[in-house]
Amino acid sequence: MSPCQIALIAMFLQQTFASVGKVLPAVIAPLVLAELGADPAWVGVYYGLAAAASLVAQMGCGSFIVRYGALRMSQVALVLLGGGVAMAAVGSLPGFAASAIIGGGGAAVSTPTSSQLLGRVSPPRLAPLVFSIKQTAVPAGLLISGFLAPTIAGALGWHGTALITGAACVAFAAMLQPLRARFDDDRVPSRRFRLSDFRTTIASVLKAPDLRRLSFACFAFNGVQSVFTAYFVTYLVALGYELAAAGFLFSLVVAVAVPCRILWGWVGSFHVRPRLVMAGLALGMAGSVALAGLFTAAWPAVAMGLVGAVLSATAMSCTAFCCPRQPASRPLAAPVR
16 A cells, blocks of 8 residues: 555544544533533533643644654544543543543644644645545544444443543554654654744744635634534433434434545545635535524424534535645644544
């Protein structure tokens, strides 16, 4: 296989594990909330902390990627995410806070590392398609978590589910080690982290008109993605669904994003300007998220599934156009997972 194919397979699996770990707290949230007698609003607090950690990690990880290599930082990201997920098993407020911060930071680094590696080895014209294939790992991970997490939690409890998921992330990080020499040959060991890296990252985006527009657009997509993945299962449970049924419907809905990510990448690579494809996805996202806000217990599951499928096909499928190719000497944090 070519370096691009090997890198694509490795980063696809990396993003799958990262996606499973990141969405797991949302899938098992109804069980956690029931055990603790907590309000569903705490799910938002958890993911708010994770988002804050993600923001800091993505803006500051560029120097570490340059110094240690994209593959090494992919391993670090998975170890942090696995440790963060395992911390949730403690079941205390400090444990959940640590889980959100550590896991959120690790999950955030997984995307710019994979984007940097693939941006270096993929042909320019095929970049949207390559990134689309790689990013199908995100809905694939959501699908796996939605199907398996409720079943595992039914057998081992949500504590055991968190520990198993954390261990799986760490195990795959170790499996990436044989590829390090091949794909981290561009690292610069003399590169040092500086606090000015945060300012440099922001300035480099704001000064480039195309990147600036892309970042603001991806801000909207990422926001809807985050709310959708964090609350959809809890939303359905609040409407009267059993956890297993809610997880199953969630998996079916996000499964739509797997072929759609490839489809939009193919369309944007060969037939329609990527900006126009992204604009169409934004309109579809706006309409479907508005309809999702109207869900009630009286809505049939098929109707909820159709609205969710459109939301998944748009909000969850835009990543090919949110991961621009980046120079290997100065990677930028990718704005969307």
